[in-house]
Amino acid sequence: MNKYTVLKWEKLLLWLIPPILRKKTHYDWLDVLLTPLHTIYEETLYKMQHTGQIIYLEKVLNEAYNPTKNYNPNLNTEQKRSEDLIYIDESIKPTVQYVYLHKEYYEPVILPDGTVADGALIIPQLEVFTHEEYKNRNNKPVYLAHLQDYTKINYANFRVFIPKSLIDNQTIIVDSNKEVSVPTEAIKVANIEYHNLLNFYKLAGKSYETYSYSAKD
Template sequence: MNTYTILKWEKLLLWLIPPILRKKTHVEWLDVLLTPLHSLYESILYKMQHTGQVIYLEKVLNEAFNISKNYNPNLSIGQKRQEGLIYIDESIKPSLQYLYLHKEYYNPDKSSDGTIVKGDLRIPMFEIFRNYEYENGDHKPVYLAHREDYTTISYANFRVFIPENLITNQTIVAETHRNSPDQQTQAINIISAEYHNLLNFYKLAGKSYQSYSYTSKNEIQK
């Protein structure tokens, strides 16, 4: 916070009171009357210093609901998750998956009979080629997005991930929708009006969000 925005209210009050009226009782009475203005000034100044950017939005959420943690904007998503911070990530939308024709695939090891030579084996060239980004350790099948996935389904612009302990201790009141008892991340429906009011105040107009709770690695180890 810039120093010129910090007001020393007690000193300012003394400066504004004529010397003849600077009595302890009078100063304390005026200080009580000045308290609402002081609170209003700090609240407005705080809002002016934060925007809808991700780092500011994460900072505001953690300072409001996760006060035991020190927010560091330089941490990666994995580090924020390990530290038990409220963080924001992009929304999940199905990626377009392209299927290529056999004649579009070039393989220098292809033989004249339409097979692929791998060592001493000749394998018929019947393959579906896709980007390597879809490969995963769970060996799950590749999902081919349909036109309806982009026309009839609405997706949130971003996702807010909240440590599960904040949901458990009712700091943020929410309804959980767990699909599997082994899942470390689950979709939740936030009931707390303060949470929605804060997000709607700072986020850009027209942006939508979804909320999820997660269990940090530190909590799992405990």
């Protein structure tokens, strides 16, 4: 924080009081009257120093609901999960996947001399994952999007991930009718302050969904 934005309110108040009126009772009374102005100044300055960028939005969320954790913007997603930090990730939207016939999708055979063999084709094999491998986030199955995926469904612009520990200790309250233990489904946060904070900092027109996670997931 720049020094010119830091006000020493006690010293400023003392300087503004005429010497003849610098009594403790008078000073304490004026200090009480100055407290609302002090609070408004600090809150406004804090808001001006943060924007809708991901690192700032993550910092604001962690300072508001996860103050015991030290937020580091240089951590990657896996490190943020291991540190039980609130973090933001892009939304999952289906991408267009094309199904090719063998005659449409092939790789030519390259001979040792660098030429292409006539009439000889190598058909790429489909990669098959086991059920256990599907659970790994790094191995995602191919999803063939339907027209309704683009016309009937509204997707959020980004996702906010909250450690399950904050829900367990009631720091963040969720809708009791919504299942929290399913990590693939969005949860409904009941804290109005949470939504007010996100709506204040996020870019206009951007939407979000909230998910819970456990470091063991």
